[in-house]
Amino acid sequence: MDYEEINNNQGVNMKSLRVVFYAINGTGLGHITRLNNIAEDAAILCERLGIKPTFEFLTTSDAPSVVSKFITTKLPSKTTIRQLGLPVRSTTAAVKSQIISFMTGARADCIVLDTNPKGSYGEFPFLRDLARTSVFIDREKKSDVIDSSFKKHVKLFDSVIVPESQCAIVSDLFHPNMVYSGKIHSFKPEKSYSRKDSKEFFGASSKTLIYLSSGGGGDPQSESQLMEWINILTNKLPLAKIIVGYGPLYKGTIDYSRDNVIPYTNTNINQFFPGFDFAVSAAGYNTFEELKAARCPGFFYALEKGMDDQLQRIETLSKQQLCGLVDLTQKEQSLNVFLSQLDVIKEQLSKQPYESGSVYAAAQVLKTALSKRDIFIPDFAIDNQVNELIKQRIKSLNNLKAIDAAQGQLCTLKAKA
Known part of the structure; x- marks a missing residue:
């Protein structure tokens, strides 16, 4: 409710x-x-x-x-x-x-x-x-x-x-x-789209679907960073569809001219995270944790923030093969490394508890x-409701997994036929 x-x-x-x-x-x-x-x-x-x-x-x-x-x-x-x-x-x-x-x-x-x-x-x-x-x-x-x-x-x-x-x-x-x-x-499985439905929403049923973000968009370099990544991803994966999450603090120019790029300005993008094949994003706390909770492989770069150590956040997870770390001096090369490790990262993410x-x-x-x-x-009454809400969310997450698994098997059968 x-x-x-x-x-x-x-x-x-x-x-x-x-x-x-x-x-x-x-x-x-x-x-x-x-x-x-x-x-x-x-x-x-x-x-x-x-x-x-x-x-x-x-x-x-x-x-x-x-x-x-x-x-x-x-x-x-x-x-x-x-x-x-x-x-x-x-x-x-x-x-x-x-x-x-x-x-x-x-x-x-x-x-x-x-x-x-x-x-x-x-x-x-x-x-x-x-x-x-x-x-x-x-x-x-x-x-x-x-x-x-x-x-x-x-x-x-x-x-x-x-x-x-x-x-x-x-x-x-x-x-x-x-x-x-x-x-x-804020990733809530009960309010999220399945992988198939997410891809269909963005018209990418048979395409690689990529999420690109600079976090909330308030960083002064957001515009140049996003444009550079759009070019890198387009050159590497020309048939992919790129969804660019322009955060609510973004003040730069939004590019509407490219056929392979869809600008997204709402704050509810995380409901589609199960459908993305991977994401390229700054490693702010919220986006980082939402992508991980949705089991979406993240290729993260660190922004310099006052109290927030984004680089440490990325390094901690990348050592566990749960995400990729962007080398800002060699972006294309580090993207190639990340793509070669994508299946391993997906497998490791699938084992993580919600x-x-x-x-x-x-x-x-x-x-x-x-x-x-x-x-x-009494505290136990609150704890009981906490446990019930968590059970419901885990059930919703498992339902999303079951839907994706069933749709994957159907695609395999059609391909064999």
Whole structure:
């Protein structure tokens, strides 16, 4: 059941749980996308538990449209302030005042913040007392950004969720309420197309189908990178169809002139991932994890981001033969190597378990928010609903596999006939 159905089925006697998801972004989509994944699953769990989810987003992201199922309030990002040449000190003071005013009116049971525990403008210590509880999403980051001030701010949160495995580099190994959720992504098998249907959607039933992306599109080099990759892929695989995912932050020119290229500007591209033969993409957290969850082989290159070590992310998986690593000095040659390893990568991906980090993270948000409310729901009741939702998703993923296997056998029989 999705969020629209929840709204239609809510009874007048349901108690409301108010959560504010505060997403800080400028040139990327990581925070807002990850929090949206958690919020959507938290809303599903609320409905199953008889709670009305009153969720809102407060964001500095320049792509607030990523959130489509919740009320979203947009604030200027630091990137926008710089680009407009606004006075930093006075503008920042005005924005901080807006944030505090918003939180005062929200009367939130919980505030959820991602990656930067200080807030966009160092305002979290002022926000802490404006919500009953607080949760920090502490995704893996470069170790040199985890200084004493960073750790001090993490300790202010009631709960910390690490969207990684337990070997990740996190801000505070000794937080008393830290939970490892596993990877968080937005690939939902129950909402995804089969391989055959995905290929048919893009008119590539008998062709190689490639996904090309530069992530959210906010990197200044996105336009030149995408054009270069279109040329490389076209030269190497002239009969293939290339779907170019222009992220919501993309500001460059979109090329509509090529017969073998389809521009795609919606944010729901991941529902087609099972149909792609492989993907070429920057290795931002969300795209990386979505492709892996969909078992789509990825050929990844690293962008330089403030806290995010994309190169380490690629190297970790490529050593396990779960993806390919682009050599930026020899792109064509490294593409040849990747294509020669494609069958091995597909086989290794098929053995990977489906990660349900967004569901586990959603459960932890609910447990934290409910801890200071007059709504008594035992942890085991939440855990039971978590297990049921995960079972349903794994069943949907297995159904997609079964459909693809059956269609593959049918194609083989037709070929022999």
